[in-house]
Amino acid sequence: MISNNSNHRVLAMLIALATYTFAFGAPESAHMFEGQDDEQPDAVCGRDCITGITAGIVGLNLRTPVCASPEFIRKIVLPPPPPSAQWSGPENCVNGTCIFSNVVQNGGISLITSPQHADIIKSYDIDADGGAYPPPFYTEQIEGKGIGLRANRSIVKGEVLMTRGATLIAQTEALIEWEVAVRDTMYDAAMARLPKGRRDAFLAQMGRDVHDKINKNSFQFFIHGAGEERARHLAAYPDIAKFNHDCRPNVHYRITDATITTIAARDIQRGEELAISYTDIFLPSKQRKERIQNWGFECACALCQGPKNETIASDKRLRRIEKLKADLNNFKEIKVTAETGAEYATLHEEEGLHAHLGSAYTRAALNFALFGDEERSREYAWRAAEELSIEKGPESGDAQAMRELAENPRAHWTWGKRRTLKK
Numbered sequence: 001m002i003s004n005n006s007n008h009r010v011l012a013m014l015i016a017l018a019t020y021t022f023a024f025g026a027p028e029s030a031h032m033f034e035g036q037d038d039e040q041p042d043a044v045c046g047r048d049c050i051t052g053i054t055a056g057i058v059g060l061n062l063r064t065p066v067c068a069s070p071e072f073i074r075k076i077v078l079p080p081p082p083p084s085a086q087w088s089g090p091e092n093c094v095n096g097t098c099i100f101s102n103v104v105q106n107g108g109i110s111l112i113t114s115p116q117h118a119d120i121i122k123s124y125d126i127d128a129d130g131g132a133y134p135p136p137f138y139t140e141q142i143e144g145k146g147i148g149l150r151a152n153r154s155i156v157k158g159e160v161l162m163t164r165g166a167t168l169i170a171q172t173e174a175l176i177e178w179e180v181a182v183r184d185t186m187y188d189a190a191m192a193r194l195p196k197g198r199r200d201a202f203l204a205q206m207g208r209d210v211h212d213k214i215n216k217n218s219f220q221f222f223i224h225g226a227g228e229e230r231a232r233h234l235a236a237y238p239d240i241a242k243f244n245h246d247c248r249p250n251v252h253y254r255i256t257d258a259t260i261t262t263i264a265a266r267d268i269q270r271g272e273e274l275a276i277s278y279t280d281i282f283l284p285s286k287q288r289k290e291r292i293q294n295w296g297f298e299c300a301c302a303l304c305q306g307p308k309n310e311t312i313a314s315d316k317r318l319r320r321i322e323k324l325k326a327d328l329n330n331f332k333e334i335k336v337t338a339e340t341g342a343e344y345a346t347l348h349e350e351e352g353l354h355a356h357l358g359s360a361y362t363r364a365a366l367n368f369a370l371f372g373d374e375e376r377s378r379e380y381a382w383r384a385a386e387e388l389s390i391e392k393g394p395e396s397g398d399a400q401a402m403r404e405l406a407e408n409p410r411a412h413w414t415w416g417k418r419r420t421l422k423k
């Protein structure tokens with residue numbers, strides 16, 4: 001969207017330039033580009049002038065040579081100011097929460113937040129539409145679920161499916177504190193500042209009104225990852241909201257600096273529906289189903305709709321995962337053996353918790369290190385690093401920490417700490 005706008009702008013300016021030069025002659029040159037040999041002097045215009053051939057390179061096919069100084073031309077074809085320079089706001093402030101907007105960045109984005117948080121968001125390089133191209137999925141009406149996404153080819157684990165920048169970011173606490181009339185006024189102001197395409201995409205999401213659409217489709221994230229309550233924000237990504245829910249999702253997502261990245265959490269076959277999880281997938285089935293009902297539908301995933309004995313087995317595994325996690329985190333007394341971490345990781349694999357294997361392998365790797373088992377610690381640390389590169393990004397601190405453990409378990413602070421302790 002940004003590049004299209006830029007092209008249109010360049011085209012319009014060149015048409016204006018053509019009109020100007022035909023009417024008034026070439027503007028004077030400041031000779032700023034002397035010594036640049038990439039353009040031959042033109043017979044009609046001289047060295048400082050540019051012909052229709054050059055204009056053609058930037059998208060305008062002029063039959064008659066247009067003479068203008070390279071400086072003038074370059075001014076015209078220079079990219080527009082960076083998106084970060086095109087923010088509006090603060091506007092419509094209520095109790096220190098205001099509207100900020102940018103019609104260029106990300107194709108249009110509105111914020112409902114404090115000036116302090118807005119400054120941080122403005123510093124992000126919020127990314128417009130990206131990911132696998134052509135998209136390895138198509139949109140489809142899926143029975144019992146509404147709109148969904150389905151793979152149109154086999155997809156390899158770790159493949160990035162879509163990256164999207166937020167269309168609307170709103171501070172959660174402000175939305176909760178405001179009276180409905182105030183809140184809706186802020187929504188209207190934020191919507192009015194979005195370009196039509198972005199606004200239409202937002203409004204096409206499921207939900208009665210803006211508030212309901214935000215509630216049902218938004219993704220929560222903390223500005224700069226801070227746990228502080230006012231750092232909690234909701235972000236709208238209308239394209240990502242097309243992923244339906246599955247309690248055992250095949251797609252993982254992560255949000256970095258308000259840009260969301262969706263990644264295949266396992267190998268996916270052509271024809272499979274692509275799904276993320278809307279809720280905590282470690283919850284037992286009853287609670288998961290209740291949470292999903294908050295979205296206004298019954299969970300239709302294979303696990304929830306499958307045979308009862310499978311649900312019972314799944315819940316049993318989840319209870320065991322919970323128990324082992326507590327034991328592995330217990331450093332006051334030894335309730336685990338060197339193998340407990342590996343069992344913990346295996347339960348994740350059996351349960352199909354693909355998007356959480358990184359943290360499971362991490363616990364296993366650390367536990368082997370704590371018991372002084374170099375080989376197994378190294379093995380699980382490498383696996384953890386691989387999974388964490390998908391879950392949190394290749395450059396994430398967690399992935400890096402596991403690469404360091406894998407390279408030298410003996411140098412790690414955990415090394416041998418449990419081995420020497422007896423029950």
Ligand SMILES: [Zn+2]
Pocket residue numbers: 246247248288299300301302303304305
């Ligand atoms: Zn389910």
